[in-house]
Amino acid sequence: MTTSHPSPHTRASAVLPEPWGSLLQRANQIARTSDMKELYRATLALLMDVAQAEAGAMYQYQSDVHEVLCHVAIHPQARGVGECYPLEFGLLALQPENPEIAWYPQVQEEEDWPRTPGARLYPNAQSLLVVPFASQGRLIALAELYNPQKTPYPELSFLAERLVSELDKAAGIFARWRDNARLQALIAVIGELSSTLDKDRLLRLLITYAAELLNAEASSLFLLEDESRELVLHLASNWKEVPVEKVRIPADKGIIGHVVSTGETIITHDTQQDTRHYQQVDRSSGFLTHSILAVPLRVQSITLGEDLGQRAEHIIGGLEAINKRIGRFTQQDANLLTLLANQAATILEVADLYTDANDLFLGVIQAMVAAIDAKDPYTEGHSRRVSEFSIAIAQEMNLPPDFVHKVRIGSLLHDIGKIGIPDEILRKPGRLTDAEFARMKEHPTIGARIMAQVHTLQEELPAIAEHHERLDGTGYPRGLRGEEISLLGRIVAAADVFDALTSDRPYRKALSAEDALAYLHQNIGSHFDPECVEALTRAYLKEKVRTQKERIALQRALDEL
Template sequence: MENVKTRLFLERKIDEISVLFEISQSITSTLMIDEVLDSIVNFSMEMMHALRCELRLLDPTGTFLEVRAARGLSKSFLTSTPIKVGEGILGCVISQKLPISVVDARKDPRTRHLGVVKRERIAGLLSVPILQRGIPVGVITVYTSKPRDFAQNEIDLLTTFASQASIAIDNAQMYAKTKEQYLSMVMALAAAIEAKDSYTHGHSQKVMEYAVKIARRLDLSPEEVETIRYAGLLHDIGKIGIKDVILGKKEKLTSDELAELRRHPNYGATIMEQVDLLRDIAPLTLYHHEKFDGSGYPIGLKGESIPLGARILAIADMFDSMIADRPYRKAYPYDYVIRELKRVSGTQLDPEIVTVFLAILKGEEAARIPSV
């Protein structure tokens, strides 16, 4: 009898360990913090056979627990239950750094927001702290609609899972920080081009804005939109490698000078390829002067063999070059620029994207002019 019990216990442990292993593989396979938090919630529910779960992390001041991911709980429950460290059940979990299980929260004196808890039809709960190097950073809580006495092995399982989860959260937060640093590096690089080439002053920023609008209208994925955003800012980064006399020349460029200027996409792509986080942007920078009919540079790519992001940049780039004042000429009139975009649609520019861009501009124009 004892042997059977031990065997069952071991089998269950092995099951739990393999589930935990699977989970830790899964939650560390993404670095996007929201995705990580969502999958922690999903796995917690699966493991605890619960239908409701929430994950809260400490706010930057370390005073309140903020809901960062949840399932099976109403929005009104999540927004009307602020939790301060040290107060209520979840607040105690974080301050004591220990799990708490409650058979029926409606009858527990520590329960805050009792009315909301009742309305949500919550009874049992199990809440475990998320610790990073021994410091509490948040709590995972599963709820049941009927009173439930969580067994010690269930409490242990969720606690062990929370320690796996904390590693995934830590990684994702570090990644987010790296991305932030990356963004400031991108901004510094963009500023560097603008400092060198007065013609492009404010231009990169505008190209980025137009390109992002087009990308969104085309329903591209958030990652693709991000790539296009940075590519917009950095599409002319290769001008760093072009001599100042060429960039600053007001007279017509000689053919040699023009050939040199036209190397900026290659220089730009070479810079991007050196940096891990910028690598995806390299092809967009390289091909932003290609034309739809194959008459562009650096290699004369044609039609859809030009990356979509580069075709988008080409439109944004042309539009802003014409619509803004330049040191050597005034801006072209808006109607003229629109006519030009239509004129080169299908030859210089991708006609489908031109149509999309014109629709965006029309929408913005309509929003600007109040109807009489």
């Protein structure tokens, strides 16, 4: 450790003659920041100081669009920061391929002056000094200095040469930071999308986030309708004028039609002039589009499982971001929207698969229980109505949706055990003998036994097994009492009796809903759970449930119209 000896920290100002030592010192100092805006600001301030300028502005050159973006302006009435200008407007003699310092001692006399950013920033400027920052002939940035008292070309060149690589790198950091922020936002959006299987909510989230991620004024989402081969504008953000469902486009027309039929991405900067633009959309929506970024909604190949195989990749529609707020839609924007659209399309497809699986299940059991009910004309439609009444009771009791779903399934299946009861008993017009009734009373047990094999249906079984139990223990098949009967069983019991009472039977006419509810109320505590009866009564008063007779009457009234 002993042989190391410290060197004096050699500052540029100590070894270089003035003004170069101080200038390099100040430039090195400025360069310590990696923050792009701060670096632009400090660089401009240094240049203004060196040239003793009254005001100044500094721009980043964006070679892809041949524009400059104003990052900073130093002037009492500074305006125009954050705005973009085409390079040909007002930066006068500047050539991006071979940029050199330019001096306009009488800038007001320049023909292009009124179109320059400077004319907005400092309308009364007399003179203008433009300092380019270029690396190997490649323009990176430029500074405008207004009314300078000096034009020290060597010093300005010296500083530009020292700082151009710093400006370039700071812009590189900023661009990647912004990409990063966008990717992180995208991941958060994907997380939110993938945790919803509700298609409507999914679509709403998607268009909201599409516009937000891309900083666009609006976004719209078209889904391909298989039957009509039309693209249906499903949702749009910020389209106030008309209901979106009015807008339909033939599947191969317009920008979105092209995107959906070819799978290509389209960016337009002047939509009104684009021959592919389907003007009808603007007319229908009352929304004027200037620029569009449109990408397909492409569902990836989905692996459903060993037994279920795969769904091939396919396009289900298209997603548009409309009217970029600042600048233009770029290739990066297109990449980002494509990532979002593909992910969203896959999530939408999964949500559809899930919804289809549930719909198929509900549809098939509804059809089956309807067929079983229909064996006895007096019980036609019974299970479906009991299910509706049971759901209404559960909802009125403010039970959570996952419980309500169990109520839906369990109540639909409550009489499934009738499969095991002989037709002659089910359809017997007169009163049943004791032996027949004893047989009939087996249906809850038979039904529960049939469904007990289904391991994912265990929580719904009480609806089947216990819907003929009564609170006082006089029910069947087990004679359970009070809380021994599950909530599910108590709900379906009330719904079942309500439907039975309000339907015709071979031995009596249907009761009115009021009389049936009165009967239920009379038997609260002995037969029925008070909360279930109250909930059913509330649901009836709110017209959330209708008896069979009321349905028939309503249908007849509608038919007569």
